[in-house]
Amino acid sequence: MLTPDTLNEKAQNLAQQAQELAQNISAMQHGGGVDPFIFGLTVFVLACFVGYYVVWRVTPALHTPLMSVTNAISGIIIVGAIIALGPESNPDSGGFSHLAGFIAVAIASINIFGGFIVTQRMLSMFQKRQPPTKEKLHGK
Numbered sequence: 001m002l003t004p005d006t007l008n009e010k011a012q013n014l015a016q017q018a019q020e021l022a023q024n025i026s027a028m029q030h031g032g033g034v035d036p037f038i039f040g041l042t043v044f045v046l047a048c049f050v051g052y053y054v055v056w057r058v059t060p061a062l063h064t065p066l067m068s069v070t071n072a073i074s075g076i077i078i079v080g081a082i083i084a085l086g087p088e089s090n091p092d093s094g095g096f097s098h099l100a101g102f103i104a105v106a107i108a109s110i111n112i113f114g115g116f117i118v119t120q121r122m123l124s125m126f127q128k129r130q131p132p133t134k135e136k137l138h139g140k
Contacts (some may be wrong), residue, residue: 053104067118067119067122068119070111071115071116074108074109074112077104078105078112080104081100081108083101083102085101085105100113
């Protein structure tokens with residue numbers, strides 16, 4: 001049976017444990033956590049692995065829609081790069097942001113136009129070919 005003294009002692013122990021737990025959580029939130037660079041690098045590396053396995057396991061019939069999605073993503077990159085190239089982005093650090101924006105526009109443009117060329121070639125592979133006419137067979 002619990003006496004008031006033992007109940008009071010257990011309540012004080014629980015209050016002390018709760019306070020220690022709150023302090024530990026507070027320390028983790030304020031400087032005890034993961035560095036943002038390491039967190040971002042981890043996300044980037046995981047995205048590379050997932051992207052690699054997703055792209056290489058796509059059946060050939062789905063390559064054209066996948067290329068279309070890649071072109072859409074490159075279009076979004078171009079919009080962001082043009083915003084970075086804009087004069088109102090950050091007038092103090094205009095050199096680096098303008099250079100990075102220009103490089104992003106150039107690379108994404110190459111990706112988009114190359115994607116359109118590959119998509120056009122793949123779509124032409126699925127079109128029915130016209131049988132040769134008699135004139136083409138006899139050289140007339």
